[in-house]
Every structure is written in C-alpha cells, then in structure tokens.
Amino acid sequence: MQISLRKGLCCLLLGISFLPAAYAAASGRMLPQVYTGQTEICGWLMSEKLDGVRGYWDGRQLWSKNGKLLYPPAVFIRGLPGFALEGELWGGRGTFEDTAAIVLKQQPHDGWMQLQFAVFDAPEAAGGFSTRIESARAWFAGYPSSYAFVIPQVRVGDQANLQQELQRVEALGGEGLIVRNPYALYAAGRSAEILKVKDFQDAEGVVIGHIPGQGKHLGRLGSLRVELPNGTRFKIGTGFSDAQRENPPPVGAVVTFKYYGCYQSGIPKFPSFLRIRRDQGL
8 A cells, every 4th residue: 555645736726725724824823734755754753643623722721723712621621731732632533523513512511521632732832843742741741631641652764664654543543644853843834844644635625416326325315516615526425324325414514525636627536525524613
C-alpha cells in the first residue's frame, strides 16, 4: 500500500473548506498541510490524527476552532492548567458525529463525560514543538485528569516506519497520522512544519439531491448528488450504512467524503461517504 500523493489543481480545489477562508489568520491557529512525500521527515514526531472537534483552552475557558465559546461541565475542565492548550475533543474512533452533537449544545450536560480533551500543543509556551508539548506533559504528570491527556508522540525513523505506523492506525479504525517538526515554533496559518498523512484524501461538498436506489436499495437512497466549492457536481454512492440510506443527509447538508485523486474533469475518483459535517456551527 502506498501513501496517496495526488496533486493538481482539482485536488487543491477539493481541499477548500466550507469554513471561512480567513479562519487561519483570524483565529491565529497553526494548521497542517498535506504530506506529499517531498518533505524530509526523518526525526520528526508522529501521532495518530484523532477525528474529533478541535478545541482551544485559554487557561480559563474552552473555545471552538472558530472562536465560539463551548459549555463543558465544571468537572470536565477542572484539571486543566492556567495556560493555553490546543487539542481534539474526542470520544473515540468513529464517534465524530456523536462528539459534534455533544459539543454543539450551548449548556453544560453529562454528554461531555463521554469525551476527553486530547492535547496536541501548548501554543503560548516558549520554544519548539517538543518543548511546548513537554510543558503539557509535565502539567498532567503532576495533575492527572480523567478528561484530558496529551497525545503520545513517536519519532519517525524512515519512510518504511511511517508507512508501518499508518497501516497500524488505519487497521485500528483511525484515519491517519500527523507528523510535526520537533523544532518548529508556533505560527498561525497552514504550516509545512505540520503534515497530515493519510492513505486517502478527504473533502467536503454540499448535498444538492438524492438519487433513488435500485435492486437491494430499492425504496431508499442510491446515491447523493453533491456539489464542490468550485461548482463541480458528482455522485456519492458508497460508504452509507443501512440507516443512512433509509434517512439520508438532507439537501443543503455539508458532507465529508474520501476519494483517491481526481479525473481530468475535476471529479474525484471513487468517492465514498464518511459523515455529515455537524460541527459547521463551531
């Protein structure tokens, strides 16, 4: 199995998010680029890319990636430090939609007890990434929390080592890896010092129609008709559970799908449904 290294204009367009384009600059958050195999990452640090809802702890309150205040119960944040942390609000592999539903509620509730704050940076700490993340580890070593942990980081040996770890994570139901330059200073925006590594690409589109199913899917969803930000339209016919075919994403919903490169027309190859993006309001 090879890491997908698809390039070209269509793939860049697919990478455009439905979030505000100025998000990186406005929020001041450091965001990853996609690994293309061109960067020498031997000696960098890798970790599983957790599919959660991004959160920012400012030392007193918890915020979403778009700067909206979140409402966790007091017990959830009681063990967090008085300095800034970034991480994923995470309920386990394959639980993104449930996690987003919990976090979206604008009042504290017991659903948060199903989540943890998986810390991947301490953005206001001095020094490179290794130094910053060590400050978070030191805090939780002295003040352990049932609702927070620092994501383990493992040094990358070589390409074979990276591929082996990617296969291990995917076999467990994870979606990929994040690799980081251990010496990189924190800087806002998309950074070549943080890279996403996946065996597939993913993107988002808006549902513009439903195509009825045939054969075993007669009487329920066959495919979604989807539109990309650049206006490209195509169908997604795989990746749905039986429940999702009975009650498909409504017209107007933003959905995430995976794909394996693009045709010359810009249409993604082998698109497969992943989830509804229920965190659009965060």
